[in-house]
Amino acid sequence: MRVYGLNLAELFLEDFLAGLGLILILFAIASRVFAGVFGVDGFSGGLVVATAALAGLILILASTGIRQNHAALDLSYLLFALAALGWLAHGILVGSWPAVLAGVVMLLLFGLTIYLRRLAIQARFKPRFFSLRQFETMIQIADTMIETNGQSALHPIEVAIRADHFLAGFDAVVKEDIKRTLVIVEWLLPLVIWRPFPFSSLGSHERRRAVEKVIGARGIFRDVARFLKLLAFAGYYGSPEGMAKVGYLPFEERERSKGVSQVPQQYPDPFSPGASQ
């Protein structure tokens, strides 16, 4: 039994991406062979053909492990979207209906890949507070910030789930700030180490490098580093397993406090009439 093994949507997505990648490569070759039909003779035509072939190749690479090859997955989605839009625009510009049709079909397939990816994440985590992307960021934050030398009491996914459920449990203005900060972490933080990929797509060492870089920084990024620590620790050390790992024993379980009444002390309201008596 593996609690967070590949789910049905992920399994299907892997097969789908592999098939789609192959079809895109074959289509790129075919469109070049029948260049007249698709109007891909010139430079711009060659560009859209190459984009489609490259997108196909990266899709196949991503399909070899959608969790492990996160960066390839993100890049393949980007290239596929570019290829679809490129074919559509090129078809309109040169007046080639087969090219337009190819662009439309690619766009539809792109929509399907997006849907499947969302479904895969939703089926695994069902976040209550975070968006699907933010939840992925949160998992990687937990993985980066909690260093236990392989002795972790909780899986980073469980840390993220606990943080998510914790944040969903109350109302506060600061919650929107948390979401905004996660967006910054996901899209801007990797840029401090010159990696134009989302934070959740980076490898664990690169993520750690990015975090270490901002720990010593000033301004907004220093606050970001503190925020990351706070969020990860709340999820980890707020759990009974995390508490036990550091030797914390809840008050009611301590030897000295056994049998001690924990009913809150009731004090009279000092402002009620007759309190002075």
Add this chain to the structure above:
Amino acid sequence: MKHPIYSKDATVYLESGTDKFAAMQQAMLGSAFLEHIESALATSGKPRQEFSIAIKPNIMTASKWLDPNPVYTDPELVEFLVDRLGERGFHNIAVVEARNVYDYSYQQRSVRAVAEMLGYTSRGYRIEDLSEQKEPYDYGGVLGQHYVGRTWRDADYRISFAKNKSHWQCFYTGCLKNIYGCLPEADKMRHYHGKKREFYECCILIVDRFPVHFGFLDAWVSGDGFSGHVRDAKPNFTRTIFASENIFALDWVMGEKMEINPALNYVVQEAMHRWGTIQITRQGNMTTWHPWDNIRPFVVLALDALEEAYWTSRFFSRSFASEQDERFPPVSRTQWLFGILQRITRLFEGLAVTKT
């Protein structure tokens, strides 16, 4: 979140043979079922006569009496279980079910009427319709403030007695999914499906809140293929009875016998997310079923997406309910149209399955 029953390591017993009653008897003996219920009785502190037992077989997916029957729990096996309990002095026994989506298409399908059609005699037990005894209850989670059937709520000991069959929503339906049938609303697509609450969340929620103490699986005759949960033209004579005090473990083994990764079943997956992983000991013949048709992952995924919208899921439910015993008249005169759809579906069913 650890659960006192489902998060415990467990043993699943599989008894095969040529006589279903002997296999059932062996399954009860091997799994120490009677000792288990005696222990529960002792813990409850109640007199034996008052100790209430609720048995939830699969009844309401039946559209007509079948022989051989791959669709609903064999009533003879349920009554065999009741008789053994009766011999031990347990007489406060109820067989429970709630109405289901067949109500979209047919009238007068009360639990008693369907049970009577299948041959339940009510000898030594009562038949209780949970849809008729709705009591408010706060489940928390996706269901929140909802209802529970009184008999199920008040039972001291709950037994899930499911049927071994495939299901297009989650590959297969076992003892966990069987308890989804205790949720009292008949319009299940409206109340327990859709964007805000998935059927497997609702199912695991009621199993969590009202723990099932023991599970049996009638795999004597089994239903496979695309529509195995409601009809199967070629029943599989698998001749096995499963038993376990942990229905989560039982359903896991059930998937293994079908050569399916049980974690892909949405209900089992939800159970695993909620209760964590356990160690399972398997006692019995673990050779996979053969021949056996499993539903393709693509089909499960596609139908899950389609049922997000209430009217789509309702339409599909009606399509599958096009055959019914004559005692239950159709709600509308256009029900025959769904019969045509079902015949068309049958032509393409082969594409939706994969063989073991």
